[in-house]
Amino acid sequence: xxxxxxxxxxxxxxxxxxxxxxxxxxxxxxxxxxxxxxxxxxxxxxxxxxxxxxxxxxxxxxxxxxxxxxxxxxxxxxxxxxxxxxxxxxxxxxxxxxxxxxxxxxxxxxxxxxxxxxxxxxxxxxxxxxxxxxxxxxxxxxxxxxxxxxxxxxxxxxxxxxxxxxxxxxxxxxxxxxxxxxxxxxxxxxxxxxxxx
Amino acid sequence: xxxxxxxxxxxxxxxxxxxxxxxxxxxxxxxxxxxxxxxxxxxxxxxxxxxxxxxxxxxxxxxxxxxxxxxxxxxxxxxx
Numbered sequence: 001x002x003x004x005x006x007x008x009x010x011x012x013x014x015x016x017x018x019x020x021x022x023x024x025x026x027x028x029x030x031x032x033x034x035x036x037x038x039x040x041x042x043x044x045x046x047x048x049x050x051x052x053x054x055x056x057x058x059x060x061x062x063x064x065x066x067x068x069x070x071x072x073x074x075x076x077x078x079x080x081x082x083x084x085x086x087x088x089x090x091x092x093x094x095x096x097x098x099x100x101x102x103x104x105x106x107x108x109x110x111x112x113x114x115x116x117x118x119x120x121x122x123x124x125x126x127x128x129x130x131x132x133x134x135x136x137x138x139x140x141x142x143x144x145x146x147x148x149x150x151x152x153x154x155x156x157x158x159x160x161x162x163x164x165x166x167x168x169x170x171x172x173x174x175x176x177x178x179x180x181x182x183x184x185x186x187x188x189x190x191x192x193x194x195x196x197x
Numbered sequence: 198x199x200x201x202x203x204x205x206x207x208x209x210x211x212x213x214x215x216x217x218x219x220x221x222x223x224x225x226x227x228x229x230x231x232x233x234x235x236x237x238x239x240x241x242x243x244x245x246x247x248x249x250x251x252x253x254x255x256x257x258x259x260x261x262x263x264x265x266x267x268x269x270x271x272x273x274x275x276x277x
Binding site: 128 | 201205213
């Protein structure tokens, strides 16, 4: 009984999508929006570092989601799908508007070359939040996206590879390079106060 | 335990502008109305265009699939 009530109260993403596609009832899409808008907006702000751009991007991303909803085939979860649209949208926007020449620290295709030192996760996870924000702000957008997918969305390597349309080995290498780059930015910014993470 | 990444993300989530929902719902409604208009009028418009260029005379036209009229149709004079 309780389970039924709970199900009635909050339908799953798939149920909402199926219902919206069947009835075109705006309320169903609004529920999806309420579930994901905050997360999409947070990703846009972290990626674009600009509130106004993040607001416009969130709006565009949800319209894109609406127009492509019929193509969502449930091979991945809806959250992975919407995050993949978000990251790719932000990377494209950065490419176009900010004209950043470097999307990843190094060419993602150079899989064979291993970075010299592997930075442990704890280095990033133990940074103070304000410092972490500054470090992320200085990272190339592709690296930033990869670290967000790994540490916020908890995506598996194969999911990240799917989102960025790269091979799994390329993604593993890129994570290592991104962590190394983050540490070097941190060292550069806080070399006078390195002991306080 | 939430990591610094999650805390940072949550802080940004809380800053979602509330007016954004209204804008998006309005756009969803507009698209829905546009979709219904297209669904209603485009087939008729295409059909009319097809008739204008002689591709289709409609289901009530006595012409056959090849566009010729039956000789039994008394309303049409026989071909010379």
